[in-house]
Amino acid sequence: MYSEIQRERADIGGLMARPEYREWNPELIKPKKLLNPVKASRSHQELHRELLMNHRRGLGVDSKPELQRVLEHRRRNQIIKKKKEELEAKRLQCPFEQELLRRQQRLSQLEKPPEKEEDHAPEFIKVRENLRRIATLSSEERVL
Template sequence: MYSEIQRERPDLESIMAHPDYIDGNPDLIKPKKLLNPVRASKSHQELHRELLMNHKRGLGVESKPELQRVLEHRRRNQLIRQRKEEEEAKKLKSPFEQELLKRQQRLDQLEREQEKQEENAPEFVKVKEKLRRTSTLSEAEKVALLRPK
């Protein structure tokens, strides 16, 4: 195969530098290729071995660290548990209780709206409302006041 490449590209021989030694002389020491310090390190070899094993198993390179994946998994499970508990709580309530809760929520909302309106109202309107509340007495209170003791 190498000979075929040489036949196809004869101009490469003129470009390439020839070694200073002759291949046939056994007395000469041939230079060795220098080792890459990164590839020679144990951690790199272990990482490479692990990547090969994962590739053979069909596992892809994971983009997220293990800790982040575990935390996301826990959050997801916690949200699912909360939703299930809320649904169960809703199912356990009777229709009567649900209606009472709806009415209570509506009343609370109306009270909040009235408080907001009162806060935004001018001061003379607030004073007038207070006077109305103090001046209007129920029928029972009027009768109780008019009766002599």
């Protein structure tokens, strides 16, 4: 089927008379290379020309890509902004509010139950005490 279409095309052009064109010839149909619209644009060509000129002069292009520079700039601005907000929050806190916070912290520390020494005891001592309780409970149950 494919060869029939090629023969029809060759017949239309009147090339069937020539013996070299009776079979499919890759030189018969050459596709044109498509133009890249970005490279064909005037702005792209100007930028490329400018880059070439800078390269010839020896002016180096920035070592960091533009995206990386922008992201670093944003991060830096965010950190600075955050620090400013923290400083303003501390300044706006009046002495009365500061004293209330201190008092609240002291009260919360006093309300905490003191840590027992049992909590810091080794594991085998805790297990031994549990075994004693179990032994005394089982002996009481036997009595009942």
